[in-house]
Amino acid sequence: MAQQTPAVLNHIAVYVTDLGKSTAFYGGVFGFKEIAEPFKDGKHTWFSLGNAGALHLIQGAKSTQKFDKNEHLCFSVPSIEAFIKNLTSKNIPFEDWAGKAGAITTRVDGVKQIYFQDPDGHWLETNDMK
Incomplete structure (x- = not known):
């Protein structure tokens, strides 16, 4: 075959x-x-x-409807810190996986990630995975 x-x-x-x-x-x-x-x-x-x-x-x-964070789109960026500055300049709140406002999750492999929502409430993850 x-x-x-x-x-x-x-x-x-x-x-x-x-x-x-x-x-x-x-x-x-x-x-x-x-x-x-x-x-x-x-x-x-x-x-x-x-x-x-x-x-x-x-x-x-x-x-708009309520979306579960488990269902999200994820995009990688070269620097999570630079990306956060962009979000902050646009007054877009972000959180870590647990939901702590303004916090970053660091995975066991060292990748940093944040979560936020688009205008319709869809969850988005951004991380610095190479």
């Missing part, structure tokens, strides 16, 4: 209530670059995630 080629991530879709607000958030917080959006319907923003694929923001969520 021939070995199947593994699938690769194409995109992640996040359903949002306010496309403009979420586009500004993801672009401003993470520095993601917008890429061509084929639908051209005013209901989508696409960002490049490099080799990982793309992030699609889709307008249409009816209301």
Whole structure:
């Protein structure tokens, strides 16, 4: 039997209530670059995630809901401290895994991580994994 080629991530879709607000958030917080959006319907923003694929923001969520922190998107940055300065300059609160405001979790392997929410309440992790 021939070995199947593994699938690769194409995109992640996040359903949002306010496309403009979420586009500004993801672009401003993470520095993601917008890429061509084929639908051209005013209901989508696409960002490049490099080799990982793309992030699609889709307008249409009816209301914010409570999300569990276990269900999150994670992005790595070169410096968690520099990233925290960016969050702080934008008045975006963050916490450690346990929920302590303004704290950083250090994993057993030494990776530092923080958690915060996007405008719709989706949980995001940012870490300094190399």
